[in-house]
Amino acid sequence: MKYILSLIFMVGLISTTLIAENTKSVADSPDQISQILKMDKSLIKEEFSSLDALEDRIKSENMTYVDLDAETVRGLSLKADVSGSLLAIAGADDLPLGIPGFWWGFCLSWVGILLVYLLMEESADRKEQVKKAVIGALVGIGVWIVFWILFWASFAVV
Amino acid sequence: MNRKSLVLYILFLFFFLPKGQSQDYFRFRSDFTLKEISSVGDSIERRLIIGSCTFDNNINKLSYSLTFPHQEQWVIQDTFVYTVRDGKLIDKTTAPYITEHSIFKMLLAQNLNDFGLIKSGYKIESVKRLGDEVYVTYLPPDEYLDALGPLVLIKEKKLLKGVIYYEPDGNMMFRQQLGDYQIIDGLPIPSELTHIVEKDGKSIKRILTFEKVIINEAGHDELYDLPIPELSQ
Structure with missing residues (x-):
């Protein structure tokens, strides 16, 4: 009887520990998050420079996709399908x-x-x-x- | 200040201040640019979308009037997406609902301290400070701990500066930075949102910028409730 009670107690203890582990946050510390976000900022500025230049050109010359030359479209791998992006910012599930x-x-x-x-x-x-x-x-x-x-x-x- | 003035002042505060604090923000209009780079392995795709958008929270209708890549309008309402070009409906497809995760809903909810997270069952796990920034970590409801990870909101001077979402295994799946705030009609609106999603070797990076933002515009109802023409054969 004593053995069974000890076993039940041990099982209870292990499952409580597992539940506690499961609810423990996996979020990084503010220092780590801050570093990642700073890195994002500098990388994104560089990565988006070609799209920034294209945006300036399109706005100044009032162009649409069909006005762009094939070389620009190919060089930038520029796509004209916008559905996914528009739905994403709409937060559509x-x-x-x-x-x-x-x-x-x-x-x-x-x-x-x-x-x-x-x-x-x-x-x-x-x-x-x-x-x-x-x-x-x-x-x-x-x-x-x-x-x-x-x-x-x-x-x-x- | 005599007693009568004091009483009137207190009455004024009592009647008008609570209304001012709980102002309902329901309309959003702005010019916008969306730049996107998505990649899977070595394959990269870029997108550029320029136009204006209107959102009315009361009728849950979102309309985009695009000038690039094509001059066309996209209207999202209920479970449909309508594409209108040259005044003609060229496509009508089923679409998901606009959810609480919509950027437009989020912007209009900036006056809420927790963006409705507490109402959704999230609970605060920790509040930490780093310089002027406050990092608030939220945990999902207990029944979703296996499916949803923690969410960290970063605030600076009560403005939302960042949102980080983790998967339950600790992978930082989504991060968003909000910057260049301007106060419009009492509502802080970021001019630029940077958004990164990384999952299973795929990555999507977006920069969304807003210009000429108008909040709670009275009139111009036709812009917020664009009429949809009949589908042309």
Whole structure:
């Protein structure tokens, strides 16, 4: 009995330690962060110099992408697809096929909930979208039940 | 100051000061330039986007009027992205919602001390000082500790100067620096945001600059709620 109690105590102690380890911050110290950010500033200034020059030229000559010569486009590996960048600064999250969780649940019931869960990466947003999918599924079932009640009621009246 | 003036002064403070402190910022308009360098291994792509943007938090609608690379408008609302060129809708695609992580929402929330992190379940782990800068480390809610890492906000004189986000394994995945602040209608707005994401050998670096910023513009509703033409066949 004493042996079992000791074992339970040890297991408890180890799991508590593991949980404590898991919640321990992995953030760097202010000194380290400050150094990294200073380095970023100087590196970025250098890396973006060609785009800075292009920006000045485009603004002064009022140009669009088609006005640029092929050599400039190739030399800078300049791309004209802007969708990803514009969505990124909009802070748009990646939903499965861009469809909100509610509609996945509403249309596909439990399959929709499962798809939202599997297609999204583990994040706080996934939990939110799965919740919406569950609500969507319940609403969908409710609509379905009401539809059938009305359908059979219409026969009863006739 | 006589007693009547004093009472009126206190009443004035009581009625107007709380409203001033809790001013609701909901509209943002600005000229902007976005420069981006993305790389995977040796492959590099550069992008330059120039134009103006409007964002209305009440209708959650974001519109870009671009002059480069192409003269066109992009409107993001609900779950759709509309691309309009020469007054015609040329593309309509599904898009994710504009979330709280949007730069525009973040800028309008500058008056909030913690940018809504506490409301999202984050908790403060530590507050450290380095010179004039204050480093506040937040930990995600307990149930997400395996999926989300800590977030560090750097503030200087109450202005947000940096945001660092770590993955749970300690990899510094995202870092953003905000600089050249100007106070517009009582709201501090950074003129330049530098943003770096590094993950799995891929890296994206962006510099976003704002000029001619207008906050809470009254009127010009058509700029914030751009009408979308019917999709041309």
